[in-house]
Amino acid sequence: MAAQEQYPLTSTNLLQSLSSTDRAQLLSIGSVDRVEKNALIFHAGAPSEYVYIILNGQAKIYELSPQGKEVIMWFCFSGELFGLAEVWRGTHRDVYAQACSAVDLIKINRKRFRQYLMDDPAMAMRVIDILSGRLRILGDMLLNLTSNDVTARLVKLLARLFQRYGSSRDGRIYINIPLTHQEMADMIGCCRQTVTSTLGVLKRTHGLRSDRRMLYMEAESSQVAAETLTKLSIDLAESTI
Amino acid sequence: MAAQEQYPLTSTNLLQSLSSTDRAQLLSIGSVDRVEKNALIFHAGAPSEYVYIILNGQAKIYELSPQGKEVIMWFCFSGELFGLAEVWRGTHRDVYAQACSAVDLIKINRKRFRQYLMDDPAMAMRVIDILSGRLRILGDMLLNLTSNDVTARLVKLLARLFQRYGSSRDGRIYINIPLTHQEMADMIGCCRQTVTSTLGVLKRTHGLRSDRRMLYMEAESSQVAAETLTKLSIDLAESTI
DNA sequence: ATTATTTTGTCGCCCATACGACATAAACAA
DNA sequence: TTGTTTATGTCGTATGGGCGACAAAATAAT
Numbered sequence A, B: 001m002a003a004q005e006q007y008p009l010t011s012t013n014l015l016q017s018l019s020s021t022d023r024a025q026l027l028s029i030g031s032v033d034r035v036e037k038n039a040l041i042f043h044a045g046a047p048s049e050y051v052y053i054i055l056n057g058q059a060k061i062y063e064l065s066p067q068g069k070e071v072i073m074w075f076c077f078s079g080e081l082f083g084l085a086e087v088w089r090g091t092h093r094d095v096y097a098q099a100c101s102a103v104d105l106i107k108i109n110r111k112r113f114r115q116y117l118m119d120d121p122a123m124a125m126r127v128i129d130i131l132s133g134r135l136r137i138l139g140d141m142l143l144n145l146t147s148n149d150v151t152a153r154l155v156k157l158l159a160r161l162f163q164r165y166g167s168s169r170d171g172r173i174y175i176n177i178p179l180t181h182q183e184m185a186d187m188i189g190c191c192r193q194t195v196t197s198t199l200g201v202l203k204r205t206h207g208l209r210s211d212r213r214m215l216y217m218e219a220e221s222s223q224v225a226a227e228t229l230t231k232l233s234i235d236l237a238e239s240t241i
Numbered sequence C: 001a002t003t004a005t006t007t008t009g010t011c012g013c014c015c016a017t018a019c020g021a022c023a024t025a026a027a028c029a030a
Numbered sequence D: 001t002t003g004t005t006t007a008t009g010t011c012g013t014a015t016g017g018g019c020g021a022c023a024a025a026a027t028a029a030t
Helices: A002-006 A020-029 A110-119 A121-147 A150-165 A181-188 A192-205 A222-240 B020-029 B110-119 B121-147 B150-165 B181-188 B192-205 B222-240
Strands: A030-035 A040-042 A050-056 A059-064 A070-076 A096-099 A103-109 A166-169 A172-175 A208-211 A214-218 B030-035 B040-042 B050-056 B059-064 B070-076 B096-099 B103-109 B166-169 B172-175 B208-211 B214-218
Touching: A020 A030, A020 A103, A020 A110, A050 A110, A059 B121, A070 A121, A070 A181, A070 B121, A103 A110, A110 A121, A110 B121, A121 A150, A121 B059, A121 B070, A121 B110, A121 B121, A150 A166, A150 A172, A150 A181, A150 A192, A150 A214, A150 A222, A166 A222, A172 A222, A181 A192, A192 A208, B020 B030, B020 B103, B020 B110, B050 B110, B070 B121, B070 B181, B103 B110, B110 B121, B121 B150, B150 B166, B150 B172, B150 B181, B150 B192, B150 B214, B150 B222, B166 B222, B172 B222, B181 B192, B192 B208
Parallel strands: none
Antiparallel strands: A030 A103, A040 A096, A050 A103, A059 A070, A059 A096, A166 A172, A172 A214, A208 A214, B030 B103, B040 B096, B050 B103, B059 B070, B059 B096, B166 B172, B172 B214, B208 B214
């Protein structure tokens, strides 16, 4: 299990892995756009006309149940590609993409993107790699959801966030996204109140802190923070047995 | 939601969509193998050396929690490709693949397969399409799991199975896989007993029947069977509100 | 056919979590 | 600043469904 937490960052980051000529070419077939915080980039039911690459900011990809329950599938950061899954068939979207901050992005027509991939097999391989990685992550989420309780799920989520998005500032490791309890609940499939209280326990019993919706820990590196939490999650799993 | 149930079969079936020359070429870079019923084709932790295409029979792809809980991600039928998600990075598997019947399959070395895709962009596009489809399915499962109760999840599962694998025999529509209650439980994330009793209710109150582990309904076509169940699932969702 | 193994059907208990309800606090707007 | 909105913290209650237990039935093995 532990190994699954360690997907290399590059697996999800498209832009970073590109040569500058590739990057230029991507820019040339797409157009740069800016969306303000909280705006929907696309919504379920909409036609799938574009794929997107984030230049700056964060967006969340989620589904919405008929009863209005959000299920957040992932957060996208700069360099990441999204909106790909439905675009091939050209069917309508079945997820929502919403900006969590002001976002700059490249928007590429699906047919052009497809053509681009046809002409550049290496790039197509990158895309396959990205999709594979997401598949593994969703599989992991599925496993988590069905076989761990809320505490374990939350701890694992935090471990993953620290690992992927943790950054150091005056001796503390921060998760660089302001997350509400509701959003965390939507990521691990439970209700907001449960997140509030579970987080409360973690704050009281382990060194978790928060400041203006940013979670942090006292640790030397995000690796250490993530590992501390991962160990904790293993302990939890074992104590349950 | 209803629309999401209707992924065209082709989206998952690789072989069917190939020209005979492509098929021949695939065969030439791989080797044909046979595994007996219940044998593991690969297991979590194993190195990812091959991708597989089923010629005959069925296999299930699942994860296993440390506590031994199975989470079935999908069943693969003839023509379908599997074992792809981890193969790119060459990391170890994190899922299990197990034959549900005697299975004939093509086994292709990962590097060769990659080279093949590099040389044949159209094929790479097909693979992207397949991965995208699976991503949507997993997303759908995730949504289901967090926002529907067991009855709704089971009904939806049956609808999907009837739709994709339903076949007609003397006026009845059968799901052509012998499924145990445990397996269904593993597909919808609940325990075996709950499947048994929920299935019991469906059998008593709606025209569901079973014979030697094969579920069937009296209906004109698998479409009709699937639609009946889909409507039922919608009714259930609304009555809950 | 006979035995062994796996699956199904059914109960009852119990507990993790959902959900409603509010009070408080923080963030945002004007 | 002051009001307005949105997020957090904390109850108490209700319940879906997990889990153990065991008998009956169905499959598989010898």
